Amino acid sequence: MATASETREAWRPRRGEIPTEPGVYRFRDDAGRVLYVGKAKNLRSRLSNYFQPLHALHERTRRMVTTARGVEWTVVGSELEALELEYTWIKEFSPPFNVKFRDDKTYPYLAITLGDRVPRVMVTRTRGIPGARYFGPYTKVWAVRETVDIMLKAFPVRSCTESTYKRAHDRNRPCLLGDIGKCAAPCVGRVTPEEHKSLALDFASFMAGNDASYVRDLRTRMAEAAAELDYEAAARYRDQIGALETALSKSTLVLADDVDADVFGIAYDELAAAVQLFIVRGGRIRGVRGWVVDTELDVTLAELVDSVLQNAYDGGEPPAREILVPAIPDDAFALQQVLSERRRAAGERGVVVVRSARRGDKAALSETALSNARGALQVYKTRRSGDFTARSQALADIQEALGLAEAPLRLECFDVSHLGGTNQVASMVVFEDGLPRKDQYRSFSIASARDDTDAVYQVLSRRLAYLRPGVDGAEVPADTSTDPAAVASDSASAPSPAAGAKKSFHYRPGLLVIDGGQPQVQAAARAISDAGITDLAVCGIAKRLEEIWLPDSDFPVILPRTSDALFLLQRLRDEAHRFALKHQRTKRKQSISTELSSVPGLGPARVRELLSRFGSVARLRTATLDELMAIAGIGRKTAEAVQRAISAPATRLEAHDPSAVRPPE
DSSP states (O other), X not given: OOOHHHHHHHHOOOGXXXXXXXXXXXXXXXXXXXXXXXXXXXXXXXXXXXXXXXGGSOHHHHHHHHHOOEEEEEEOSSHHHHHHHHHHHHHHHOOTTOOSSOSOOOOOEEEEETTSSSOOEEEESOOOOTTEEEEOOOSOHHHHHHHHHHHTTTSOOOOOOHHHHHHHHHHTOOOHHHHTTXXXXXXXXXXXXXXXXXXXXXXXXXXXXTOOHHHHHHHHHHHHHHHTTOHHHHHHHHHHHHHHHHHHOOOTTOOOTTOOEEEEEEEEOSSEEEEEEEEEETTEEEEEEEEEEEOOTTOOHHHHHHHHHHHHTSSSSOOOSEEXXXXXXXXXXXXXXXXXXXXXXXXXXSOOEEEOOOSHHHHHHHHHHHHHHHHHHHHHHHHHHTOHHHHHHHHHHHHHHHTOSSOOSEEEEEEEEEETTEEEEEEEEEEETTEEOGGGOEEEEOSOOSSHHHHHHHHHHHHHTTOBTTBSSOOOOOOOOSOTTOOOSTTOSSOOTTSOOOGGGGOOOSEEEEESOHHHHHHHHHHHHHTTOOSOOEEEEETTTTEXXXXXXXXXXXXXXXXXXXXXXXXXXXXHHXXXXXXXXXXXXXXXXXXXXXXXXXXHHHHHHHHHHHOSHHHHHTOOHHXXXXXXTOOHHHHHHHHHHTOSOOOOBOOOOHHHHSOOO
């Protein structure tokens, strides 16, 4: 019989699968009941604490983790949102191991009693005051109170209780707030009730529009105080800005009480799609569902949304009145009718509206759902690639599909990247037994190439120079690079006996994979033939249709869309593409630094300051003279020289658009 520790290890997620962002996690038992809900600033760090040795855990925590049979998490945008969602789910699921939020308290609101003859601003948890305008809810009472205290300086609306107001009116003497300028003192007639109500309306208008003009004014005052060396005043302004921004940043996880919506986030690639559904009822996220589906060939996001919506409510919960999706299907009108019928069949009123949120809190919540879908897709791919049985089957299927003598235990994939035809680089990534061997990755710099096929030929020629026909781990041969100026980064430079290359570079691959179609594969086959190697297989994977091309075939090999073999080749290709882009971006940064260093008057420190200040080369190219001259030590002449040095036309980084530099496939 398995021990408690062994049972816990059976469902423990891998550390690399857990995100490092803020979020909320839920432990469940074998019946699916939520045992515990918690929040974390860093999910990975927090969840790691639950998998310490059992004797090191608190007794209550030990009972919880030994009872649990799984843990799941939802990523949010901030600690405030994590607190908000934790609160909602503890009240929703009543987990037996939670002790917080059991008093049924509600979140605080900022209310302005515009229905009164002399309006009042106050922080309250009570809803339904006649004529009052509510703002919130908020997660920190102190932040709301601090903000009200700050804003009373700009909008001196009364904030006293009715008894205090009546006492001041009867005595004709204002309270302390009136004496220090935080109240217009309508109680003693300093302003008329109409003037005071106008102030209250301005206050409400500011809160409703999240007007940032007051924040900008505070920032200006802070800068002026700092320039005058009045650091105490600058610190006060800084604290006021922080409190104001905290109170105005209403959590995107809390919507209006009348909002009932199903919010879908969908992340997908050529083989799979991860779906995250946030179920919002009464303005709160009442539940989260997630699943992964196989995608069809060349499916668009709108078509994927159509398929997901048709299956999401098949025999399950009725759809909400509002469904938020990342893209609108072409048959949205008919789809809304079908979903409305399902809603009525479940005894719910109202019609279903399918739409996309473009701005506001709903758009922010949609983005949170999408972020979680991306994480779920990554976890799915990681777990699938980590399955030993699936990897073994994938290698066997590749052997059968390509007619190889044995399963290719070592796969090497090559990819070429460039910036508008310049700064060409290539990558080589290595998978052994279906898993990446990052210590054996290599990057190549290509001095010049006519097109991608020429670049593939050059890189393969340099790689194959380390292999003797039919011999593994042989001596390093003489340089066979077609261009003496072309050198590879890392240990993949032109080979020579003194090069000191790592022995891993001499290992013979079972299969060479090229990111591209038949022209690129034929270039690779030509490089193999010219190197005198006759027993090395090569294929290419074309991204558009996920076809597998062989050098001597006019038709591609089509692997099943759900096969582990295609999944492995796609992951290999994507890793090569990522590694090539990383090297290309590094070269681009080095190139722009070299160009800037040639400008008279710019030393290494100012070059670093320029790149740090503007953040990217594209932003630096669009900088005005005034922006450049704002950096200490850069005058007009130097700024003009910088603009001339970086004025070369910049194009986007080619993400392997076959029509860019490749011949038609």
